[in-house]
Amino acid sequence: MYRTIVCAIGNGPRETAERILNRAAGLLDKDGSIFVIHAVETMPHYMTTSLPEDFETAAIKDAEEKLTLLCRQMKIPAVVEVHTGSAARVLLAAAREKQADLIILSTHVADITDYIFGAVVDRVVRHAKCSVLVDRKQSPVHKLSRAVETAAR
Template sequence: MYNTIIVPIELTHSERIQPMLSAARTLASENARIVLVSVVEDMPGYVASQIPSGVLAHQEKEVRDRLETIAGETGFRTDVSVRTGKPAREIIAAAKENDADLIVIASHRPGFGDFLIGSTAADVVRHAPCSVHVVREIG
């Protein structure tokens, strides 16, 4: 059983959230802590400079609020983290910072492009400092 579990949440793929949380619940110890992590990808500077001030902060607040709602439904001690950067790198950093025992991550069926450049889940599996449980998308 695992004590600290990182669950990366991609809010645009809400159908993946419950299967990941279910896997985390199954693998968690009685006093486990689950850390929900959502990563907002970096924007190039020339794009960010064109966005009105406050929009990015508002987006981060919306993401945090949605994560807080999900956290309230887990039944475990749950923390939330909204990070900015490359998803795989930030998920791995969150695992290191929280001294995680496990990362539960969703993965779609790999396509040809994934074999050339790799998916986020594949990068996390290759570079994680802890065990990784991949929840495969069905269908």
């Protein structure tokens, strides 16, 4: 069991967020705390010229409202925090600040940006000072391709 759990909730499917929160609730000590952390990635200046001035503020507020509502609907007492910056840096800083003994985050289907910039999960696993639980729930497409590979053997 863990006393302080940081849950990284991104922009993925609600089912992933629910799975992470349920896992955290199941692993939490009786008097422990769950912190739901979301990062709004900072955009380069040249990209922000076509966005409304309050885009970042609105994104933060929207994420806070949605995550707070999700926790309330699931009856999971958690502190929701939304920060700006690189997701990996935000998560690692939050874990250090809260003296977390577990970070829970999920993988996603890798895309070209993961190969160029590196995946958030990779960075968190490499640099975290506490345990990291990586949710590897696969999409139906990956399950199907594995079934086809197995059947072909």
